[in-house]
Amino acid sequence: MLEHLKEEVLQANLDLPKHGLVKYTWGNASGIDRERGLFVIKPSGVEYDKLKPNDMVVVDLDGNVVEGELNPSSDTKTHAVLYKHYREIGGIVHTHSTWATIWAQAGLDVPAMGTTHADTFYGAVPCARFLTQEEIDRGYEAETGHVIIETFKERGLNVLEVPGVLLQGHAPFTWGKDAKSAVMNSVVLDEVAKMNLFARELNHFAPELPQSILDKHYLRKHGKGAYYGQQ
Numbered sequence: 001m002l003e004h005l006k007e008e009v010l011q012a013n014l015d016l017p018k019h020g021l022v023k024y025t026w027g028n029a030s031g032i033d034r035e036r037g038l039f040v041i042k043p044s045g046v047e048y049d050k051l052k053p054n055d056m057v058v059v060d061l062d063g064n065v066v067e068g069e070l071n072p073s074s075d076t077k078t079h080a081v082l083y084k085h086y087r088e089i090g091g092i093v094h095t096h097s098t099w100a101t102i103w104a105q106a107g108l109d110v111p112a113m114g115t116t117h118a119d120t121f122y123g124a125v126p127c128a129r130f131l132t133q134e135e136i137d138r139g140y141e142a143e144t145g146h147v148i149i150e151t152f153k154e155r156g157l158n159v160l161e162v163p164g165v166l167l168q169g170h171a172p173f174t175w176g177k178d179a180k181s182a183v184m185n186s187v188v189l190d191e192v193a194k195m196n197l198f199a200r201e202l203n204h205f206a207p208e209l210p211q212s213i214l215d216k217h218y219l220r221k222h223g224k225g226a227y228y229g230q231q
């Protein structure tokens with residue numbers, strides 16, 4: 001089942017260490033088949049260089065395993081909540097990539113300080129709050145998804161225009177029209193997190209981009225409606 005999607009998601013997971021986004025198995029990528037309402041995700045704890053297409057786990061939107069011998073990623077419920085809520089998302093990546101995780105642990109949004117950022121994210125990448133004890137007791141992974149949704153709602157952000165988030169004290173999640181796009185957005189997020197950190201080291205008062213430049217770069221690449229390059 002979903003052989004093509006398994007291949008696509010396998011490649012996305014192999015791209016995580018290739019782009020230096022993960023140590024050990026600190027990350028997972030998934031992709032969804034919207035027609036069937038099923039998504040494919042990395043198995044939990046399996047080293048990337050040992051992964052095969054049939055190791056990928058097929059899961060429904062409630063996080064139940066539909067096909068696969070191995071346990072799905074421990075973050076499966078977060079992916080499921082996001083897929084359920086945002087029909088426009090086709091792929092999701094979660095890593096503990098170093099530079100974005102530094103901002104997550106500092107509890108800070110990653111500001112739009114450069115055009116590198118603006119080409120992918122139409123503004124700051126928000127840092128969502130810590131989960132409460134009550135939310136953790138209810139189910140850490142699913143509630144992580146709900147806190148991300150709450151953050152975007154409260155900020156009036158569009159997931160197509162800002163395809164990523166930090167979780168305070170945890171790490172980033174990114175998404176896209178498919179798993180490959182979600183990986184690319186994770187690479188960009190980690191890179192701009194690194195650039196920003198050193199820019200602020202050089203000049204603590206380094207400003208964010210003026211809206212006019214943010215508009216120019218983001219809308220030139222993504223156009224109005226901001227649907228991953230839809231003009």
Ligand SMILES: O=C(CO)[C@@H](O)[C@@H](O)COP(=O)(O)O
Pocket residue numbers: 025026027028042043044045046072073074075094
């Ligand atoms: O965030 C964490 C651990 O803190 C997990 O995302 C990471 O270790 C990956 O776990 P999985 O191997 O996908 O279950």
